[in-house]
Amino acid sequence: MKMNVESIRKDFPILKKKLAGKPVVYFDNACQSLRPIQVIDKINEYYHDFPACGDRSMHKLGKKVDEAVDKARKSLQNFFNAKKAEELIFTKNATEAINIVANALDLKKGDVVLTTDKEHNSNLVPWQLLKEKGVKHEVVEFNNVDALNDKLTKDVKIVSMVHTSNMDGTSIDAKELIKVAHDNGSLFMLDACQSAPHKIVDVRKLDVDFMACSGHKMLGPSGIGLLYGKQDALSKLKPFVVGGSTVSESTYASCDFEKPPHLFEAGLQNYAGIMGFGAAADYLKKVGLDNVSAHEFKLNKRITDAVGDSVELVGPKDPVLRGSIFSFNVPGMETHNVAIMLDEAANVMVRSGAHCCHSWFNAHKMLGSVRASLYLYNTEEECDIFIKELQKIVKLLS
């Protein structure tokens, strides 16, 4: 079924509004997407209809919360094609999900962790901190199977890689890299923050051990994320953040831990966020992720064809390799200046700076880039506004 952008746009209240008399051109989707009314209504439903505790209260409202959380978990299980709903753990965001794995996995002195050279700080710093325990962190070239093979030794316990780079939109061949890591006996974790909102991430087909993603990048609320763990991979994790909900019994001296997912969902949960996240997954599933990625490619190609040659592109020239991201620099201009000008001139909202990938920019002696990131509700007309303003900036000011 074909995607109807005009009808999709009607679901997003902010797109009906104007700022300073001009429509909003939201091209900062890699940071955070907008939310459809279906998600907003779902969040409100919790606070309006059953604002109670889940997983502990026996009354009617508590039961409703449990049902809603189970439903959301089921929606996300379908979305990622996980074998069991219990393999999905709700977290605050993807950063927390990665931190859980980094700290709960029993890594010892001499163990090695591999990441790529294009990691977001969230998939870099948690591994760097393990140095204190004597765990080595090494970097391999992005999407290079040979480079990974060269680095794989028996000491490599886990390979943690970004699926799609938030900096330039390029993706790794996850299936191939996961197979290579598994052949070595290493676990594989996928940071799917930038891939899950835009293309199908089938955890069973990929055979990935752990996967992290955030709700706020895929039409869901902020403050909610997800950690997927294959059942046997989750069994390798020790309890990390513990307390309420993570134990079934306790004495003054000991406790009995719950099984996943509850073992890793400590304390009272963000029930409204979980429900909104489930609604977002249902929404994307209904639209179809193939439609989403085809639409984004069309828009990215339009922008690349118009201004790709007049700016310094970050990443490959072919838009099909960059998915929804058009990352660039205007010669002679600071990234933040370009972003502010686009905003002031025509409400074109883009991100500027290092996009939390300081390590890559530092290695390439660059200060950052301007990043336009597209999504299902963006239109060709919006791209034309962006193109027109960017051309003016390049022509007049650079």
Next chain:
Amino acid sequence: MICILALIIFSILAIFSVSYRPLAAEAFDCVFRKATFRKCRTNLDQRLKSQITGRLLTKSPFLARFIYKRFELISWIFVILLISSLLYSGYGVYNYARYGHCDGVNAQGFCVYDAFDGDEPVNAPCVEQDSKETLFTPVEKKSS
């Protein structure tokens, strides 16, 4: 240079509105760092430059380019104008307090501070001494 302008203007605005206080503090930090030969940490100068240029970009691309390329020079001109205007105002206040007129001793003519005293400024429209009617209200005089 724009930071100095921003500091003066935001500091005055901050007296009346809380929302300008963080901006005034930012401008102060920027001026302080520049005065000690360091780069402005908050990029306030760059932000203001981009905001002004961005707004002009749709209205007058030529003016946007002109201002963007000569922003530092234009900022200097405005700083000089602002400081000289403040100094001149200060001099006027001193004269008014000391001699009762903006322009100093025995001066005559327009002085804006007269309005603060409840007096009418010196060169306000003439008023007939024994009448409350001004020249703008024609008075019909009967012939004897």
